[in-house]
Amino acid sequence: MNILVVDDFSTMRRIIKNLLRDLGFTNTEEADDGSTALPILQKGGIDFLITDWNMPKMTGIDLLKAVRADASLEGLPILMVTAEAKREQIVEAAQAGVNGYVVKPFTAAVLQEKIERIFERVEAG
Amino acid sequence: MxxxxxxxxxxxxxxxxxxxxxxxxxxxxxxxxxxxxxxxxxxxxxxxxxxxxxxxxxxxxxxxxxxxFHIDAYLDDSDKKDMSTISDATDRLGYVMNLTDKAANRTMDMVEASLPIAQGIGCDTSKLKKDWERLGKREISYEEFGELYKEMGTFLEANEARVKDLQQNLTNILMAQDYxxxxxxxxxxxxxxxxxxxxxxxxxxxxxxxxxxxxxxxxxxxxxxxxxxxxxxxxxxxxxxxxxxxxxxxxxxxxxxxx
Incomplete structure (x- = not known):
């Protein structure tokens, strides 16, 4: 299981990577915004995407839309982990096809629950 | 603007x-x-x-x-919801202060909770090491060997719980950096x-x-x-x-x- 973690703050990427490791996901890659994440995703081999919203150059919502618009990536599970807490933003992400939404600050338990839930749904088809 | x-x-x-x-x-x-x-x-x-x-x-x-900038010089407590942009910025910086303060305290709490655990492991290891060396030199009696065996069992069991606590504390320290x-x-x-x-x-x-x-x-x-x-x-x-x-x-x- 290869997970791509996208956040412009390296601290947050580190936190998420460490939490993923605790959950047994040791294969992770990093990107600092959507524009660097997209080529990694298009290269293939990523099974799960965790992305922030507010990032320079290409935001998380634009990355989400770009992924859903790409035929080879449209089924990729995406979890948004962000400080953006506007209702209309959450609705926008949901409509764009996000699989889960976690608001910062979050706990390890919440992240684990959301990831597991997404996998359950993906497995259920 | x-x-x-x-x-x-x-x-x-x-x-x-x-x-x-x-x-x-x-x-x-x-x-x-x-x-x-x-x-x-x-x-x-x-x-x-x-x-x-x-x-x-x-x-x-x-x-x-x-x-x-919605500056209101006559702002009183009952009008806090109509705060000026400047007051809002001040509040935001107050929020930064609170978050950093909480993160620092949370980190220090975890470090303080972890230090005695590490010290306990260190003390027990030193004590067992001495007895272990005596065992290697065949300097302990049969009764002392029985005692050492029991102590070793207790040590290993305790360490399992201690390491789990240390891992939990380290994860909490990591999480405190989200500020x-x-x-x-x-x-x-x-x-x-x-x-x-x-x-x-x-x-x-x-x-x-x-x-x-x-x-x-x-x-x-x-x-x-x-x-x-x-x-x-x-x-x-x-x-x-x-x-x-x-x-x-x-x-x-x-x-x-x-x-």
Whole structure:
């Protein structure tokens, strides 16, 4: 299981990577915004995407839309982990096809629950 | 943010002054004393009008700047919900202080809880090591060996729990570092606000400079800059209905959308 973690703050990427490791996901890659994440995703081999919203150059919502618009990536599970807490933003992400939404600050338990839930749904088809 | 630059009237004033002065020179040459006196009064009047115009513009610009930043000098406790942008920025910085304070304390709590565990492992290891070395040299009795075996069993069992506690504390320390992401975003917004305030002040200084110029005083040139105000961001805890108040709210909202 290869997970791509996208956040412009390296601290947050580190936190998420460490939490993923605790959950047994040791294969992770990093990107600092959507524009660097997209080529990694298009290269293939990523099974799960965790992305922030507010990032320079290409935001998380634009990355989400770009992924859903790409035929080879449209089924990729995406979890948004962000400080953006506007209702209309959450609705926008949901409509764009996000699989889960976690608001910062979050706990390890919440992240684990959301990831597991997404996998359950993906497995259920 | 409203733009505060309008020097058309100021230029108009200069043109009018030039025209009247030209006419004045003409009348002086013609020696028409009455008309000369009238024209001097007219120049004075034009200058005063220019001055009033610039003072008016400065007043309007000040009003615009105050409106743009929602500054309310008469804010009392009952009106906190209508806080000015400046008060809001102050609150945001207060939020940064609280977050960093909480993160530092949380980290230190975890370190303080972990140190005795590490020390306990160290002490027990040293004690067992001595007995273990004596065992290697066959310097312990059969009874002492039985005792050492029991101690080793207790040590290993205790270590399992201690390592688990240490891992938990280290994860909590890691999680406490999330403040850096959140505070960084708040600080970025406040920096933008400061830049906007600076831009407005530069415009006000420029308009005040026009007044000084009309009044015949020396004016220092200033560079004008103005940037649009930033939008609200959701990371600041708020009771505003536009924002969710936490993960439970997010989950409820997503459930209502069929998630």
């Amino acid at each position: 409203s733009r505060l630059t309008d020097t058309n009237s100021y230029e108009g004033y200069i043109q009018e002054l030039a025209k009247t002065t030209e006419l004045l020179m003409e009348k002086i040459e013609q020696g028409k004393t009455n008309e000369i006196s009238e024209l001097i009064d007219s120049i004075k009047e034009t200058r005063d009008r220019g001055l009033y115009l610039e003072v008016g513009k400065l007043t309007r610009a000040l009003h615009d700047a105050i409106s743009a 850096q992401d959140l505070t960084g975003q708040v600080i970025k917004r406040v920096v933008t606000l400061v830049q906007d305030v600076e831009g407005s002040l530069v415009t006000l200084v420029k308009l005040a400079g026009n007044i000084e110029e009309v009044g015949g005083l020396e004016v220092e040139s200033v560079k004008h800059s103005s940037k649009p105000a930033q939008e609200e961001i959701g990371i600041f805890p708020t009771k505003n209905d536009e924002f969710v108040s936490g993960q439970d709210d997010v989950d409820d909202l997503l459930s209502s959308l069929g998630f």
